[in-house]
Amino acid sequence: MTTSLELPADPVAAGETGVAAPVAIEVSHLTKVFGAPARRGLGRGRSDTGGGKPPAVADVSFTVAKGEFFVIMGLSGSGKSTLLRMLNKLVEPTSGTLTIDGRDVSRLRDGELRELRNKKINMVFQHFALFPHRTVRDNAAYALRLRGVNQNEAAQRADEALKTVGLEGWGDSLPGELSGGMRQRVGLARALASGADILLMDEPFSALDPLIRRDMQDLLLQLQRDHQRTVVFVTHDLNEAMRLGDRIMVMRNGKVVQLGTGAEILSMPADDYVADFVSDVDRSRVLTAGTIMRQPLVTARLDERPEQVLDRIGAAEGLGAYVLDEDGRILGVLSNDRLADAVHQRSTSLADHLTDQYASVPDSAPLVDLCSLVGRHSVPLAVTDDAGRLVGVVPRAALLAAIANTEEAPRA
Ligand SMILES: Nc1ncnc2c1ncn2[C@@H]1O[C@H](COP(=O)(O)OP(=O)(O)O)[C@@H](O)[C@H]1O
Ligand SMILES: [Mg+2]
Incomplete structure (x- = not known):
């Protein structure tokens, strides 16, 4: 009976965010077996009793923070839509609990539930229905009219929303006059x-x-950020998931197989199913300098003697070293050639031999931006934090390995 529960006890690896943001949605052990009587067999492990039918959604738990962009991803039939519909009570859970803004949704009375659906939550479908004989404005105002907002106010707010999605001036048109992309904008509006x-x-x-x-x-990203909306977004396209999601939850056969940021999923896919998805992704746009950087082999301080530094670089088989101030910020670069000159001239001051022959990127830079910068200097590309401190380096080989997804990628 535990065939549907072979995951570890807590599939969402509790505390993976560490973020103390207020919670918008909390889902706990949510299960749906189509054809099974709802709200029976609340215990875990009894979720596969619906006449032998496997659950469409099996014991899923996760939390979405307010303002988060949360993506649910998986192949067709993995239970994404069923899960999403349970959040809106379009589908009644077989077991488990759902809390929205701290309120247990199963305890809501009819009126409260209607209010939740009309005011708190809005759903946009792939082929969402526009009323063909109503104007674009009326279509955009639909949810407001349902809620009893008067016609004038609803029309005004609809016009504002249409403007936001780039459809200003289209309010009086009929949906048939719009392209597919524009119609989808009406859904957003x-x-x-x-x-x-x-x-x-x-x-x-x-x-x-x-x-x-x-x-x-x-x-959508812009709207979500500007208007502080919480978004739960279903897709079967990992590239889309990576572009949009703060976090991505990967589902398979109704179960959660992985939950994490795009970079986490890409660098450490939980199993072959996820790895398969990930193999199609344009890694160079998702992975960042921070996810593939290494410890610099050698760094130096200005008060060191040239031969000391040259020895260390030699031992590490490097071609140069970053010179850092006491806060770890980059002062410049010493190449082996320059150091050799310094030793030759019996120079004691490193400062006279510093160059600016290096390139640096912030740790958030996507790999695609690094390609033209690696391998051009004696020192590997520098990765710096907000304060300009050296936090790591990206050697050419590390970049190539990460993009090609060979197992050179570091774990730390
Ligand atoms: N209304 C329904 N009645 C019976 N089975 C359903 C219903 N909706 C979905 N299913 C089944 O539940 C499983 C998950 O479907 P769904 O949630 O639509 O997956 P996805 O959105 O990931 O493609 C599938 O096996 C599907 O056939
Ligand atoms: Mg679906």
Whole structure:
């Protein structure tokens, strides 16, 4: 009976965020067996009793912080839509609990539930329905009208939302006059106009062609940040997941196989299923300098003697070293050639031999930005933090290995 529960006891690796942000959604051991009577067999491990049918969603637990962009990813049939619909009570859970803004949703009365659906949460589907005979404005105002907002106010707020999504002036048009991408923008405008804090989105961009899709992703990210919305976004496309998600939850056969940031999933896929997904990803745009950097082999201080530094570089088989101040900021670079000159001239001051022959990037720089910078100097590319301190280096070989995904990638 535990066949559906072969994961460790807590599949979402508690505390993986360490972030103390307020919680928007808390899902605990949520299970759905289609055809099974709801709210029976609350105990874990009894979730696969629905006439032998495997659960569509099996014992899933996770927490979404307020303002987080949370992505649910997995192949078709992995239970993403079912899970998303349970968040909105479009699908009744077989067991488990769901809390939204600290309130147990199963305890809400009908009126409260309606309010939750109309005000707090808005759902955008892949092929979401626009009313063909109503104007774009009326379509965008739909959620507000449902809530009883009067026509004038609803129209005004709809117009604002249309402007935000780049559809200013289209309010009087009919949906049939819009392109597919524009119609999907109306869906976003409707979600925005509704004022809902939580947006549930089920593959909303899957039907769009790639360029429009990218625009919509950018627009959504911007809206989510500017308007502080919490987004739960379902997709089967890992590139989309990586672009959008603060965190990504990977599902398979109704279960959570991994939950983490894009870089975490990419650098440490939990199993072959995830690794398979990850193999398609453009690693150079997802991985950052910070995820692949190494410890610098040699660094030096200005008060050292040239031969000391030259010895250390020689021992490490390097071609040069970064010279750092006492806070770890880069003062310059000493190449072996310069150091050899210094020794030759019996010079005691390193400062006279410093050069600026190096390149540096912030730890958040995507690998694609590093390609033109590595291998050009005697020292490897420097990675610096916000304060300009040297936190690591990226040798050319490390960059190539990371992009090619050979097992040279460091774990730390
Ligand atoms: N209304 C339903 N009745 C019975 N089975 C369903 C229903 N909806 C989904 N399922 C089944 O649940 C599983 C998960 O489906 P779904 O949540 O739609 O996955 P996804 O969105 O990841 O493609 C599938 O096996 C699907 O056939
Ligand atoms: Mg689906």
